[in-house]
Amino acid sequence: MAGKITIDIEKCKGCGLCVAVCPKGSIVISSESNAKGYFPARPTNVDCTGCGECAVVCPDAVITVYRDDSRKAGSAGQRREANGAGVSRG
Amino acid sequence: MKTVFARTAVLKDCSTHYCPGCGHGIAHRLVAEAIDELGIQGRTIGIAPVGCSVLLYDYIDVDCIEVAHGRAPAVATGMKRTNPDKIVFSYQGDGDLASIGAAEILHAGHRGEQLTVIFINNAVYGMTGGQMAPTTMLNQVTTTSPKGRSAVEQGYPLQVSEVMAVLPGVVYVERTALDGGAGVRKTKKAIKHAFELQVEGAPGLALVEVLSPCPTYWRMPPAKAMKRIREEMSKFFPVGRLKG
Numbered sequence: 001m002a003g004k005i006t007i008d009i010e011k012c013k014g015c016g017l018c019v020a021v022c023p024k025g026s027i028v029i030s031s032e033s034n035a036k037g038y039f040p041a042r043p044t045n046v047d048c049t050g051c052g053e054c055a056v057v058c059p060d061a062v063i064t065v066y067r068d069d070s071r072k073a074g075s076a077g078q079r080r081e082a083n084g085a086g087v088s089r090g
Numbered sequence: 091m092k093t094v095f096a097r098t099a100v101l102k103d104c105s106t107h108y109c110p111g112c113g114h115g116i117a118h119r120l121v122a123e124a125i126d127e128l129g130i131q132g133r134t135i136g137i138a139p140v141g142c143s144v145l146l147y148d149y150i151d152v153d154c155i156e157v158a159h160g161r162a163p164a165v166a167t168g169m170k171r172t173n174p175d176k177i178v179f180s181y182q183g184d185g186d187l188a189s190i191g192a193a194e195i196l197h198a199g200h201r202g203e204q205l206t207v208i209f210i211n212n213a214v215y216g217m218t219g220g221q222m223a224p225t226t227m228l229n230q231v232t233t234t235s236p237k238g239r240s241a242v243e244q245g246y247p248l249q250v251s252e253v254m255a256v257l258p259g260v261v262y263v264e265r266t267a268l269d270g271g272a273g274v275r276k277t278k279k280a281i282k283h284a285f286e287l288q289v290e291g292a293p294g295l296a297l298v299e300v301l302s303p304c305p306t307y308w309r310m311p312p313a314k315a316m317k318r319i320r321e322e323m324s325k326f327f328p329v330g331r332l333k334g
Binding site: 004013015019038053055056058059060063064067068069 | 116268312
């Protein structure tokens with residue numbers, strides 16, 4: 001996994017723009033509501049490349065994007081490690 | 091992993107009152123990012139309009155003043171003339187700027203005031219319940235044009251950027267659209283340039299018209315509203331740089 005995003009779910013209004021623009025389809029709308037009653041977006045981080053398209057269109061600026069810039073130099077082992085870290089948080 | 095995108099500190103750490111998918115949230119962030127990147131937070135004065143973005147001062151962490159409906163360019167004129175070292179911007183919607191405030195923006199441009207104007211055009215009155223605005227497109231259904239706007243009955247949509255671009259006192263006019271990632275990036279560039287011109291002391295007004303979605307009063311989901319900007323709205327309001 002070359003990238004990862006986190007979403008501040010309490011500020012997210014679940015508009016779904018990030019879901020619509022994600023080229024990898026790795027963001028979904030959560031089935032659990034936040035304190036305001038919105039169903040926020042939830043990152044699965046599967047196949048996330050850290051392109052940042054979701055954060056660029058987010059009207060509530062709740063998305064933070066991380067990217068592993070050493071991706072090309074990184075070994076398969078490093079990639080597996082990053083993937084595991086993402087799953088445990090997702 | 092390196093952080094490649096995070097919320098700017100110029101945007102206050104709070105939730106906005108905007109509807110889900112509203113373009114104001116994106117535009118606020120772009121203004122805040124431009125102020126942050128130019129390092130002008132300490133000397134910027136924002137003029138908040140009347141309309142959905144009336145609470146702008148609660149979201150952007152710069153000194154702001156709230157003014158009467160449409161009068162932002164008039165107050166901004168006073169602010170800039172008495173504080174020439176400050177960076178003064180007004181943030182106005184289409185009901186505010188193109189309707190009740192049409193005279194103020196026209197004459198601020200005509201006088202060549204050194205201001206930055208961010209004009210959010212969503213073709214409808216959002217705050218008051220989705221009525222027809224001067225910028226409402228032909229055939230667009232609103233609560234006061236239930237059969238769709240007709241040129242014969244209600245006139246044509248007002249193209250503010252085209253009108254402003256012919257004034258010699260206006261140095262920069264660009265129309266952009268919040269219709270997806272590329273559109274948002276172009277809008278950011280335009281907004282930043284409009285601020286840069288004022289920082290550099292350009293002799294006139296810089297205006298960025300931003301085509302923005304109003305999913306609630308367009309009565310469609312946010313992603314569809316963005317598509318409407320791309321496919322329908324940009325026909326009435328062609329995007330691009332008109333001047334400067």
